[in-house]
Amino acid sequence: MQQINFYRNRVAINVLAKDIANAREIYDAAEGHAAIGVLSAQFASVEDGVQEVKRWMAEVPCISVGLGAGDPAQYYKAAMIAAKVHPAHVNQTFTGCGFAAGALAATGGEKTHINALVSPTGTPGEVLISTGVRKQPRGRRPAFPAMPRYA
Numbered sequence: 001m002q003q004i005n006f007y008r009n010r011v012a013i014n015v016l017a018k019d020i021a022n023a024r025e026i027y028d029a030a031e032g033h034a035a036i037g038v039l040s041a042q043f044a045s046v047e048d049g050v051q052e053v054k055r056w057m058a059e060v061p062c063i064s065v066g067l068g069a070g071d072p073a074q075y076y077k078a079a080m081i082a083a084k085v086h087p088a089h090v091n092q093t094f095t096g097c098g099f100a101a102g103a104l105a106a107t108g109g110e111k112t113h114i115n116a117l118v119s120p121t122g123t124p125g126e127v128l129i130s131t132g133v134r135k136q137p138r139g140r141r142p143a144f145p146a147m148p149r150y151a
Contacts, residue, residue, distance in 0.1 A: 002062055002088035004113055007033040014064050014089065023060045035089045036060050040078040041068020049081040057085060064089035070117050072096070072132050079103045082112055089113045094129045 004012050014035045017023035023036040038056050043049035049065075057063050065082045067074040075096030082090035083103035092100045094116040104112050118127040 001086060001111060002057060003111070004035055004062055004088045005032040007031075012062075014091075016066075020056055020059045023056060027060050027062065032061070035062045035064035037064045037066040037091075039066045039068035040074045040081055041071055043077065043081075046077055046080045046084070049077060050084045053081055053085050053087065057087065062089070063087040064091065066091045067093070067117070070119070070130065072130050075099065083107045083109055086112055089115070092116055093132065094118070095131050 006012050012033045012035055013030060014037055015026055016037045016039070017026050027034050027036055036056070038049075038053050040049050043052065053063060053065060065078050065085075065087050067078050070091075072093045072095075075093045076099070078090055078092065079096060079100035080103060082100060084107065086104070086107070086109035090100055090104075090112055092114055097114050097116050100114050104110060104114070116129075118129055121128055
């Protein structure tokens with residue numbers, strides 16, 4: 001089972017690598033405090049993604065299954081790849097998190113971390129939450145207050 005090795009039990013970086021060798025270099029340079037992303041958008045099918053992610057997981061201890069440029073159309077593929085391989089982490093749309101959590105739980109992958117993607121608005125204290133494949137034009141998307149900070 002893969003796990004995220006948080007630096008001081010608080011933070012880890014999530015980065016992309018050009019190939020498995022580069023992924024291992026990044027992971028080692030970060031002293032294990034990195035989740036290396038593999039994007040679901042690059043695969044024609046869930047099964048293609050499963051095969052490739054398994055190859056990366058065999059060489060790198062902390063893999064993250066990503067959407068691919070935050071594309072909400074990839075929520076299903078990312079969730080299903082993660083449900084079959086149980087990586088350390090999976091990126092999801094806000095509305096896809098529940099689906100991913102259910103798919104992971106159904107296959108014994110409850111320890112995989114899931115995060116909901118949000119985007120900056122340019123206004124301090126506000127974020128954009130993409131809720132699915134259909135998006136309103138950029139100027140019309142609603143902004144939401146960011147979560148308050150707790151000490």
